[in-house]
Amino acid sequence: xxxxxxxxxxxxxxxxxxxxxxxxxxxxxxxxxxxxxxxxxxxxxxxxxxxxxxxxxxxxxxxxxxxxxxxxxxxxxxxxxxxx
Numbered sequence: 001x002x003x004x005x006x007x008x009x010x011x012x013x014x015x016x017x018x019x020x021x022x023x024x025x026x027x028x029x030x031x032x033x034x035x036x037x038x039x040x041x042x043x044x045x046x047x048x049x050x051x052x053x054x055x056x057x058x059x060x061x062x063x064x065x066x067x068x069x070x071x072x073x074x075x076x077x078x079x080x081x082x083x084x
Contacts, residue, residue, distance in 0.1 A: 022068035030058035037062035 029035030
């Protein structure tokens with residue numbers, strides 16, 4: 001079996017896996033706040049975790065739309081606008 005065929009099979013498997021992930025879970029954790037929704041810091045005296053101000057990237061939700069889901073949304077919107 002040629003090497004490029006093995007590579008194509010692995011690439012197809014990875015693409016289908018990522019597509020299934022985006023279909024099952026379109027939102028992922030924010031990369032800046034790691035899903036907390038805010039910058040987490042330690043309290044000054046008790047050394048416990050304390051919630052800081054809201055994350056600017058996710059606006060305090062702690063989630064973001066995955067790249068694959070964003071591409072799917074653009075394709076659906078483009079198809080919808082083109083078939084009106």
